[in-house]
Amino acid sequence: xxxxxxxxxxxxxxxVVRGVGQVALFAARALAAPGFRPRLLGEQLVRIGWLxxxxxxxxxxxxxxxLALQINAGGERFQAGDVVPAIVAIGMVRELGPVxxxxxxxxxxxxxIAAELGSMRVTEQIDALVTLSVDPxxxxxxxxxxxxILSVPVLVGVGDIIGIMGGWVVxxxxxxFTSQGYLANSFAYLESWDVMSGLIKGxxxxxxxxxxxxxxxxxxARGAExxxxxxxxxxxxxxxxxxxxxFLLTGLFFT
Amino acid sequence: MNAPSVxxxxxxxxxxxxxxxxxxxxxxxDLTVARxxxxxxxxxxxxxxxxxxxxxxxxxxxxAGTVRLNGEPATAPVRARFMHDFGMLFQTAALFDSLxxxxxxxxxxxxTMPPAAARARAIDKxxxxxxAADVADRMPSALxxxxRKRVGLARALAADPAVLFxxxPTTGLDPxxxxxxxxxxxxxxxxxxxxxxxxxxxxxSVRTIADRVAMxxxxxxxxxxxxxxxxxxxxxxxRAFVExxxxx
Numbered sequence: 330x331x332x333x334x335x336x337x338x339x340x341x342x343x344x345v346v347r348g349v350g351q352v353a354l355f356a357a358r359a360l361a362a363p364g365f366r367p368r369l370l371g372e373q374l375v376r377i378g379w380l381x382x383x384x385x386x387x388x389x390x391x392x393x394x395x396l397a398l399q400i401n402a403g404g405e406r407f408q409a410g411d412v413v414p415a416i417v418a419i420g421m422v423r424e425l426g427p428v429x430x431x432x433x434x435x436x437x438x439x440x441x442i443a444a445e446l447g448s449m450r451v452t453e454q455i456d457a458l459v460t461l462s463v464d465p466x467x468x469x470x471x472x473x474x475x476x477x478i479l480s481v482p483v484l485v486g487v488g489d490i491i492g493i494m495g496g497w498v499v500x501x502x503x504x505x506f507t508s509q510g511y512l513a514n515s516f517a518y519l520e521s522w523d524v525m526s527g528l529i530k531g532x533x534x535x536x537x538x539x540x541x542x543x544x545x546x547x548x549x550a551r552g553a554e555x556x557x558x559x560x561x562x563x564x565x566x567x568x569x570x571x572x573x574x575x576f577l578l579t580g581l582f583f584t
Numbered sequence: 585m586n587a588p589s590v591x592x593x594x595x596x597x598x599x600x601x602x603x604x605x606x607x608x609x610x611x612x613x614d615l616t617v618a619r620x621x622x623x624x625x626x627x628x629x630x631x632x633x634x635x636x637x638x639x640x641x642x643x644x645x646x647x648a649g650t651v652r653l654n655g656e657p658a659t660a661p662v663r664a665r666f667m668h669d670f671g672m673l674f675q676t677a678a679l680f681d682s683l684x685x686x687x688x689x690x691x692x693x694x695x696t697m698p699p700a701a702a703r704a705r706a707i708d709k710x711x712x713x714x715x716a717a718d719v720a721d722r723m724p725s726a727l728x729x730x731x732r733k734r735v736g737l738a739r740a741l742a743a744d745p746a747v748l749f750x751x752x753p754t755t756g757l758d759p760x761x762x763x764x765x766x767x768x769x770x771x772x773x774x775x776x777x778x779x780x781x782x783x784x785x786x787x788x789s790v791r792t793i794a795d796r797v798a799m800x801x802x803x804x805x806x807x808x809x810x811x812x813x814x815x816x817x818x819x820x821x822x823r824a825f826v827e828x829x830x831x832x
Binding site for chain 2: 448449452453454456457459460461462
């Protein structure tokens with residue numbers, strides 16, 4: 330049988346558009362769900378934001394330190410070792426802070442949300458909410474989505490500072506910079522838009538992480554296998570979404 | 585002259601159909617449940633009993649047919665109103681893992697009552713299902729299967745709803761506890777005037793709880809009638825089920 334390639338492409342395109350539309354509607358329903366619940370939002374801010382701080386901080390610290398070593402090694406070829414602090418700072422706040430922070434949150438949070446909601450789905454807890462006159466979107470999805478949108482930029486901001494300090498540690502202990510000189514160089518070329526763009530990326534990536542976790546968790550198929558698949562799909566979707574989103578946002582902000 | 589008495593229908597399904605892929609789970613179910621009636625749905629595993637409850641509640645989309653609740657087509661607002669005076673015991677109890685037992689039981693009450701009053705009511709409902717007050721502060725993960733089931737039952741009863749669904753209420757309970765739960769459900773109907781729909785395999789439950797029995801077989805309504813007529817009904821599949829032997 331001959332497969333019409335145009336039909337295949339058309340079918341795939343429709344599937345992608347349909348999927349994006351469904352996720353967009355899901356997000357809109359979650360953001361518009363009535364009834365602000367500060368206690369649930371607070372719980373999720375702690376779970377998504379506060380408890381992710383160690384892993385995001387460690388990632389930023391080692392990334393900033395490695396970046397300083399790499400830029401120094403590369404920069405010396407052009408007698409440009411002095412640019413290490415500035416490039417570490419700009420690289421961290423514009424790109425590596427939000428992307429690596431987002432990916433670490435994706436690994437930790439998207440999987441956790443998908444596993445939790447998936448388990449609730451397969452043990453009928455989400456159905457029980459419906460029978461108790463509670464909208465599962467407003468109860469489960471909305472607090473997680475807002476908590477991720479609000480807390481990931483803060484994580485990115487803290488990660489930026491820790492990453493710059495990672496470079497500072499390497500710069501002052503191994504590369505011959507003075508402490509004051511390194512810090513002055515770090516901030517001399519940094520513009521406020523560099524920082525803001527990274528924080529905006531953080532908010533978008535937070536939304537992607539929570540949406541991926543909630544979307545796959547709420548649709549988990551029956552049984553342990555269904556929950557496992559939801560967890561894997563959530564992490565993969567969140568990671569790819571962050572990388573694709575980063576490309577689009579970088580293009581939007583800096584071209 | 586008085587107007588003729590009208591039996592008020594709480595739940596009505598017409599031609600209800602649902603398939604999962606090629607598996608037709610419900611196939612043209614016509615069923616009514618009158619106010620204050622206790623309907624028990626029986627049938628073998630996979631006969632569509634749980635799916636029937638889920639489609640009535642809107643937890644599963646139906647492929648064909650209609651559902652009416654309190655005389656109105658079951659649109660989202662009608663279902664929302666119906667759920668406000670409704671309680672359900674799930675087959676797996678479906679307790680919220682992150683909440684202690686008393687908060688599970690008082691989940692609905694906590695929206696309208698101060699926590700202390702809601703907790704007192706929850707402990708009272710736990711006592712009605714045979715659970716001591718010290719269970720109230722435990723987490724669901726620390727309970728046995730039978731205890732979880734009884735907590736689920738207490739949650740369903742907590743707000744004294746007018747309509748209750750019970751999905752396998754005595755599964756996992758010892759015979760004495762099961763008899764107590766059956767008597768409790770019967771009391772809800774006769775004393776409180778609630779409308780109940782119960783799914784069970786337990787013929788002891790059927791005889792205690794039911795006013796009327798409906799049997800599903802292969803997604804179709806095989807038989808329905810008063811519980812007293814069940815033992816004399818000529819239907820061979822029903823007779824085999826009631827007598828606990830393979831169908832001829």
